[in-house]
Amino acid sequence: MPLEPYQRGEVWWAKGRVELDGQAITGYLRVSTGASTETGARRWIAEETERLKRRHIVGEEADEFTFDDAVVLYRAKPADAKRLITILPHLTGRAVAGITPKEVRELGPKILPNCATDTWWREIVTPIRSVINNAHDDGKCPPIKIRGYGTKERVAQDKARGKQSRVEKTPSDRDWLDKFTTAADGYNAAMAQFMFETGARISQAVALVPKDLDLPRLRVWLGASKGHPAQWVAISEAMAAILVALPPKRPRARRGDQRLPPRVFGYAHPTSMHSRWRAICKQAEIDYIAPHAAGRHGFYTEMRVRQGLDPITAAKAGRWSDPTLPDRIYAHSDVDEREIRARAGTKPVQPPSKGKG
Known part of the structure; x- marks a missing residue:
């Protein structure tokens, strides 16, 4: 008989044997689960059964x-x-x-x-x-x-x-992006536009070095991230023009005065730009939107919600292998909830009736 819970006073116990493929792998057990509820006892039994099965498969030497x-x-x-x-x-x-x-x-x-x-x-x-x-x-x-x-x-x-x-994250839109880039320096403005256009993660954007740019062929080499491999990603002519005009910048190391090798956007680490990003939002008098939400969430919401791109194409453009995932996480509605409530109101406005001639 598999382990089953039973109550003794205020504590639930378990009795029975642990089985594997219908065969008992332990002697008869009668042990306290330490749980005060049947649900807690059943959870303990499930975890203890799994542990004893694993020990049976691997052997007692695993205890060492x-x-x-x-x-x-x-x-x-x-x-x-x-x-x-x-x-x-x-x-x-x-x-x-x-x-x-x-x-x-x-x-x-x-x-x-x-x-x-x-x-x-x-x-x-x-x-x-x-x-x-x-x-x-x-x-x-x-x-x-x-x-x-x-x-x-x-x-x-x-x-x-x-x-x-x-x-829930707030994605960027073109109006927010325009205000941000107007107030930002060239490097942060270019990085915000790049992430919004390509759906690149902040870690991928920060890691870009000059050799990753193939601007004559309108493409950029993005590093591997979150399960997808490194690959060439197409960019627009407008983005290529922005990157051509952006001289590589050597970021300062976190400690000391050492300068690191040149980066496209001038940052050494993804966290290095958050304070500057906040300052730009404050100067532009816009809500602060974190880089990930401004870039990756903004990209997918723009493609799916505002431009109506089909999920397969939008997911491929953003390098998601599962097209159902970005719809669940990265697509955000732009509709004011009050508009939805108004449409479902109890007293909708009725169109005027035609009079009899």
């Missing part, structure tokens, strides 16, 4: 392989390495086979109590999952599958920290 060992095997990028430094004290010395999905999820509020659930997932859950599953690929431990934070958890955490997460 620790999270520290898994981190050593993982080739972490600088951002991931920084996250793992924060995570490691909470899992150091732990056998990977004994780390449960529930435990990983609970590290989010423990390590970052004032952050959103999306931040917990990005900063805590994803690095841990990547480290463990990378070690599994080498045959060192069982894999791990972790359930995401639900809407109820996200809303509760937003309420607890007094701040809403997943606020």
Whole structure:
């Protein structure tokens, strides 16, 4: 009989055996789940069952392989390495086979109590999952599958920290772009226009170097990002003329007075331009729109909503492999909600009736 929950006093327990393909892989178990509700008990049973199945497949030797060992095997990028430094004290010395999905999820509020659930997932859950599953690929431990934070958890955490997460982004439009470029210096004006025209991410725009420009053939080499490969991207003649007139600029290093190799738009890092971007918006007396929303969101909303381009073509132009994704995330309505309510009003204006002759 598979593990089933039952209540003893105020705490729910589990009894039964863990099965794999209809065969029992454990003896008869009778253990407390620590949960105060049946839902919590069933969740514990699901995660414990998954853990014991993984241990059965890989073997008991997995208990000797620790999270520290898994981190050593993982080739972490600088951002991931920084996250793992924060995570490691909470899992150091732990056998990977004994780390449960529930435990990983609970590290989010423990390590970052004032952050959103999306931040917990990005900063805590994803690095841990990547480290463990990378070690599994080498045959060192069982894999791990972790359930995401639900809407109820996200809303509760937003309420607890007094701040809403997943606020809808405001895309730029041509009027906003015209005002921004009028107030901006040549480099920021060109970068804003470039991202709006191509749908490039801010990281891709900042990374452009002179050799990435093939202006006679009206194209720019964009680096790989978010799952799509590096590739040539077409630009308009007007954009080519802007880039021709823009001399490459050597940005200053974050520390010291060292000058880095020339960049097309003169920035060394995607975060380097945010304060300048805000200042330009203030000078232009327009709402601040972050670079990602001004560029990538602005591009797709312009193509799909304002110009009515079909989703397949618009997604391809913006280098989305799944054409359904940008419609869900990057397309924003320009219609004032009050206009919609007026159309559905209880007393719509009736056209005048024709009189009898």
